Amino acid sequence: MTTTHHPMIIGGEEIEADSRLEITDPSTGEVVATTPSGTARHIDLAVESARKSFDGGDWSRATPAQRADVMSAIADKVGERLDELVELELMANGATIRQATGFHIGYVAPHVEFFADLARRFEFERPAARSTFPVLGQSSIRREPIGVVGAIAPWNFPLLLGLWKMAPALAVGNSVVIKPDEKTPLSTLEFARIALECGLPPGVLNVVTGVGTDAGAALAAHPGVGKIGFTGSTAVGKEVMRLAADNVKAVTLELGGKSPAIVLDDADLETTVDGVLYGCMLYSGQICESMTRILVPETRHDEFVERLVARAGTIQLGETRDWETDLGPVISARQQARILDYIASGKDEGAQCVLGGGVPEGDRYQDGYWVEPTIFTGVSNDMKIAREEIFGPVMSVISYGSEREALEIANDTTYGLASSVWSTDNGRALEVAEKIQAGSVWINDAHQINANVPFGGYKQSGLGRELGANALDPYVEEKSIHLDLSGRLDARPYDVLLSHADD
Ligand code: NAD
Numbered sequence: 001m002t003t004t005h006h007p008m009i010i011g012g013e014e015i016e017a018d019s020r021l022e023i024t025d026p027s028t029g030e031v032v033a034t035t036p037s038g039t040a041r042h043i044d045l046a047v048e049s050a051r052k053s054f055d056g057g058d059w060s061r062a063t064p065a066q067r068a069d070v071m072s073a074i075a076d077k078v079g080e081r082l083d084e085l086v087e088l089e090l091m092a093n094g095a096t097i098r099q100a101t102g103f104h105i106g107y108v109a110p111h112v113e114f115f116a117d118l119a120r121r122f123e124f125e126r127p128a129a130r131s132t133f134p135v136l137g138q139s140s141i142r143r144e145p146i147g148v149v150g151a152i153a154p155w156n157f158p159l160l161l162g163l164w165k166m167a168p169a170l171a172v173g174n175s176v177v178i179k180p181d182e183k184t185p186l187s188t189l190e191f192a193r194i195a196l197e198c199g200l201p202p203g204v205l206n207v208v209t210g211v212g213t214d215a216g217a218a219l220a221a222h223p224g225v226g227k228i229g230f231t232g233s234t235a236v237g238k239e240v241m242r243l244a245a246d247n248v249k250a251v252t253l254e255l256g257g258k259s260p261a262i263v264l265d266d267a268d269l270e271t272t273v274d275g276v277l278y279g280c281m282l283y284s285g286q287i288c289e290s291m292t293r294i295l296v297p298e299t300r301h302d303e304f305v306e307r308l309v310a311r312a313g314t315i316q317l318g319e320t321r322d323w324e325t326d327l328g329p330v331i332s333a334r335q336q337a338r339i340l341d342y343i344a345s346g347k348d349e350g351a352q353c354v355l356g357g358g359v360p361e362g363d364r365y366q367d368g369y370w371v372e373p374t375i376f377t378g379v380s381n382d383m384k385i386a387r388e389e390i391f392g393p394v395m396s397v398i399s400y401g402s403e404r405e406a407l408e409i410a411n412d413t414t415y416g417l418a419s420s421v422w423s424t425d426n427g428r429a430l431e432v433a434e435k436i437q438a439g440s441v442w443i444n445d446a447h448q449i450n451a452n453v454p455f456g457g458y459k460q461s462g463l464g465r466e467l468g469a470n471a472l473d474p475y476v477e478e479k480s481i482h483l484d485l486s487g488r489l490d491a492r493p494y495d496v497l498l499s500h501a502d503d
Contacts (some may be wrong), residue, residue, distance in 0.1 A: 008207055021182050040217075051175070095320065096320050153165070166178055170227070178205070179208050192420050254455075255417075258387065295406045346383065359372070406437070426443070
């Protein structure tokens with residue numbers, strides 16, 4: 001098998017490192033590409049380039065319309081090169097071609113355009129609030145780019161989730177250093193090349209490929225970086241926060257989840273079964289907002305499970321480039337072993353495995369990292385499979401008595417990223433939605449992440465929000481400027497310091 005090599009992009013140049021990282025196709029386990037193994041030294045170089053470009057002003061002091069036009073050109077070019085970007089994504093992250101085309105890469109151009117549109121309308125100057133005491137002068141508020149922004153992205157939607165940080169940061173004039181996950185950096189590297197072709201000045205967007213504990217940690221701790229946008233696991237998010245604290249860096253954290261789906265007793269079971277399978281099994285459950293705890297009323301439990309298992313049995317695993325395939329592999333051998341351990345723990349703790357539970361049979365699944373769609377019933381919310389994020393195709397069905405009990409179970413988690421409610425009564429579903437402690441609630445739907453509404457988590461699912469009308473706010477500093485118009489020192493309450501009694 002021939003492999004391709006993909007250098008880092010720093011200061012608009014292709015940069016190499018002393019050693020290389022191997023990129024593996026998870027459906028076969030074969031090495032398909034390499035990248036440089038960037039280190040803290042490359043982060044220093046990238047931050048220096050980013051700072052130089054920021055101070056140079058070609059981007060940071062361009063008009064909002066100029067920046068937005070470059071971003072629109074990038075969106076157009078991403079659209080033209082969709083197939084190539086899809087192929088780069090497929091090489092490394094195990095998504096199916098349907099999913100990569102429609103979601104992973106298909107969403108990139110509309111998201112870039114969304115941020116370009118926000119940039120055109122962003123208020124870089126704002127009036128001060130109405131004062132309740134006399135102000136003898138004029139106050140205004142300027143919103144300025146922070147400077148150098150760091151982005152750390154996970155492997156599951158590498159370009160899209162990186163973009164949720166890069167694009168708002170760039171839209172308001174920052175320069176960016178991004179460290180993609182070491183397993184899936186290819187689409188992000190290509191995106192940076194496209195951005196350069198479309199007129200983004202060199203040094204404004206830098207991509208350092210490297211492992212998290214070296215390059216990632218160096219970026220989170222770097223004193224020259226003013227803000228970190230991070231998506232990944234809760235454990236690493238906490239570490240990033242600790243590293244950023246040393247120089248009081250702002251952080252936005254999008255972390256893990258253990259999302260509940262509350263099926264109410266009036267739900268239409270045919271659509272609900274399809275919906276929760278989509279919510280849980282899409283991309284083999286490797287999505288932060290995956291619906292992994294399905295709460296079903298005791299009165300409809302058996303009927304629900306019968307339909308669920310029958311429908312789940314039709315999910316097609318297979319070649320990721322085949323348009324008929326529903327599910328591909330999981331990301332790595334390590335992740336496969338971890339998922340199989342969780343499945344074993346579910347069995348040990350007394351849950352019933354009613355579908356799947358292992359590696360699929362057949363030669364094609366013995367290489368690469370495959371796990372069958374797996375469904376447990378008889379799960380109680382204190383079992384490990386109900387409490388910890390598995391990040392695999394594993395669903396837990398938990399039965400409940402009253403609606404109140406369903407809500408208690410739904411909220412009994414350290415996470416709070418997403419959730420769903422399934423019902424034929426919209427009013428009732430909305431009442432339940434109000435009581436769920438999660439950043440997103442989807443009624444009769446799942447995975448509805450739309451750029452026009454904020455996305456992020458309650459509790460240990462994160463800090464801050466991405467997307468939505470205010471998506472650019474975390475990437476600016478606010479500066480208030482006061483201009484004295486009275487010309488008289490004694491017009492101010494200086495007597496708290498200097499007495500004017502003799503005047
Ligand atoms: P991860 O936390 O292992 O890695 C995320 C990124 O952090 C990678 O780029 C990695 O190299 C880097 N990293 C690792 N150690 C680091 C360190 N010490 N300092 C700095 N950076 C470091 O997560 P993952 O396995 O790539 O992704 C899966 C996790 O991401 C899941 O928990 C999932 O729920 C979460 N996720 C959350 C969202 C969301 O929007 N909330 C979206 C996707 C994934």
